[in-house]
Amino acid sequence: MSAANLAPITATDSLSQALKANIIPNQEYLLQGSVLDSAVEVLLHRLRGLCDNVDAGTETFDDQEVCFSLRDPNQQAAPLMLRVRKALDARDMPFQLRYIGQPDLGDKSRPTVVRSSLDIACSGMLIEFLNELGCRIEFEYSVKGYMFRKGRMKITVSKVFKISQSSMSPEPISQSYLVELSVLAPQGQDAIGEDMRAFADQLRPLVQLDKIDYKRLGHMS
Amino acid sequence: MQREEKQLEATLHAILNRVNDLKTAIQALISKLENEYETINWPTFLDNYAILSGHLTGLSKILQSEVAPSLRSVVVLPLQLGCERDEALARLTEGRVPACTHDLVPDLLRTKPEPQAEQRLQQFNHKASTLSHDTAQKQVAQFTKVISHVWEIISKGREDWEGESMRSAGMQPTHSIADTHALVTAVGTGKGLRPGMPSMGPSGVGAPGLGPSRGPAPQLGPAAAAMPKAPSAIKTNIKAANQIHPYQR
């Protein structure tokens, strides 16, 4: 009997192996900023010069994101947030289901926000599934913009739109584009944060990419 | 006696090394000046002076240290002065000192500063010692003032220059902190994205946000009416259903 005839290991086993080896990219390193509409062209131009995936023009995306929350049944912990993203410009692509944990800003010496993150590609009736699971839609919006890649770093420059009730054209939230620089990596690879800082510095003074705690901002206003 | 000799030798060796270092550094400096004066990067060139001064302090440290005292007791006695070329000396000095002549020896073997210099030094020392504490303080303050003024001018100039470079690209400020915060909170907590409830935190209690029905909306059976995606027409249903789903409250 050849090696191919050995019994396949169960999915749970392979998952726990992967967990042990720490190869699952479940941490997101994140820097955020924005750029005014008037300056976005300059930023794009600069990114075209800096990034890898620009041979065949810039990559665009047009996504819709729905944010769900799942209450803790014991009312103890904060509700679990799940986000579903689907591409409006490529309808046959799978949905992206995301779990994002609490952001950890750390002290001043930490270069980026770190938050736990699970990125799961899904197909099927995901929205309905989440609804039935007990999730509740918190809010939704659409994002439209450009995606760049530099090594492991992902840079998105996007406009955030409110979803309008009627068939009106979607209404942008502000006169700026949201700029995000992120890397998904397994736990403990903090060195990437320095790389991200270095890259963020290249975009100054056009964009100021920073660690931003939206939780605190939300309470402030 | 032998131990002392050994010590002396070691000290001399150390001094020689230092002097050699200094020499090579000076050589490098000179050759740079002569050969690369067109392409030279002046800030890095200044670093050469730092190297020189490093070597100098190293040398003076050795000379000041306790190992040195034996040197003070050693006398260098010019045995022979002459105008003839001394090959051995020339080789030792790499051709700089061809002969041990009368006009060179006083400079080379000097152990004290020149009398004129000594005099001036004394003058300065005297002036410093006679200066009152108050005047000294005053002068220091004045000096700091001048320096901080210069610093201000420079930093202002830099700001202007940076602003200029941005303006020359055809823009006023390119980003706004307020917009950044608005966008980040919107994406993070949904602020401004929930129709009908403008600034509610993520844990907001109350009627669920009524998301407009979207693209491939799932078919909502009567059982699913509890879901917040239901159109507003069946708001009452939501309430009723909420009782069935206590966790939704």
Next chain:
Amino acid sequence: MNQAINVEQLNSALSSLRTVRSNVSLVFETLSNGLRADHGEDGKDKFLMELQELLYIVSNNLRDLEQTVNALPIPVPFNLGNTTYLSQETTQDRQALYTQLVNSYKWTDKIHEYSSFAQTLLSQNSLKRSYINSGSTKRRGKLQSNHNVAPLQVDNVINNIDRSYNDMKITISRPFASNAVVSINLSHVLKAVVAFKGLLMEWVMVKGYGETLDLWTESRHHVFRKVTESAHAAMLHFYSPTLPELAVRSFMTWLHSYVNLFSDPCKKCGCHLHHTSLLPPAWRDFRTLEPFHDECKQ
């Protein structure tokens, strides 16, 4: 006689041309070498003198050449076709004509060779399907037009067939110039691709519903390889160069009968699967279109 003189004159013209060339190259060589040691102290003047001398020689030679050329009788222009333009372009790399000429010569030569072989073979073997036996020159003319039909006409024929079936979708593409490659989607059962030459079918490949279609790779499923075999047989069976449209239509009708490939049992043994090959009935009778196993069809 006259011709002999011509040759002599030509020769002298050519030789004077050669002299001009060699002297001109001498000028350039001297120029490129520049001042040499043997020019001595006031080398500049000497060098200029030398150059002047050489230029003088060249101009003399040029005059000679002009004289001899003028003395030549004006030749009757040859008709060289496009090759006359060869002289207009001097750099070899830019015209790239030579290799093309050689290639086209080679191909014409090959075609000539093969066609003579084909001619002998065809005259020896009397193929039943071929029109050659009929010997009628009229039909021959017709056949040629079947190999070389206007794309529009082919489109019409195929689109007509497409319209007559609901569950068989036929799409035409022309990846290779004018010849159509037709891909057929038969319900959710199979896909096929047929290469046409004019209105004559040249190649068929059948594959499963989920597979990617191309002309050359075989299906990964046994059953569709079998169907491909049958389709080749059918293509040859229906071949009729005189009535190409009928052939295509009959082939398509036959192919359409595979819509029940998996659901209908064999007419002979009554089973879905043949007991040894474990294949469904992958053969369709040409006339009745009834399903049979390959092994049951006799």
Next chain:
Amino acid sequence: MKRGKATIICEVKNGSYSQYPVPENKTGTYVIELLTKRILALGASQQGQFLVDCESYLSHPQMGTTKTVHILHNSEQPASVFSILESGTKNIHVIADGLFDLLMMKLSQHYTSKKQTKIESKGPRFELGDFCVKLGSVTMNQNFKGILVEVEYRPCVMANAVWGLLREFLQGLLGPTVPVQPTQHLMSRMNEIYTPIDTIYQYLEHFSAYRKVTGMRNN
């Protein structure tokens, strides 16, 4: 979504296998060996092993009506996790990548795993012409429960068209007296294009039946 191939899964029960009386104590291995011999005699070649497992999670009682999430893996689609949510009469499925298992861990407050009902079907996998046959012995909590035979006919994507053919094949393999019935799920999707989730639904239906039997016995 990737297209699948028409597959039926048939349960081999002791009773229906009456032609070859099987001693009670060694049912599983004996039947598997017997079927292996038969299928090899038909000219099949063994191509590895297969494994389908299913774990079910129950919603927290605080969350109202009980809902069940079944998480299934199939070694034929090793990078995918199939998740089926049973809510009342409705079944909603999602096909996700492997990280979905991690998400279920995050949801452990809301959905708790019923470890004792973890069930799997595992065994050799054969290829025979265009057929792929999998002989799985079903174990729940290390206890042997029965045998499921999966037959996949790869050229065809419509269950309806190929049903007769598959039944003929299965009856040829298992014996003509074995009743071959499509599962409820397959019945409803006879005229659709078959996808891997359809296989998963069939397994789930069979697995649920096994669990029910166990539950009754326990009562």
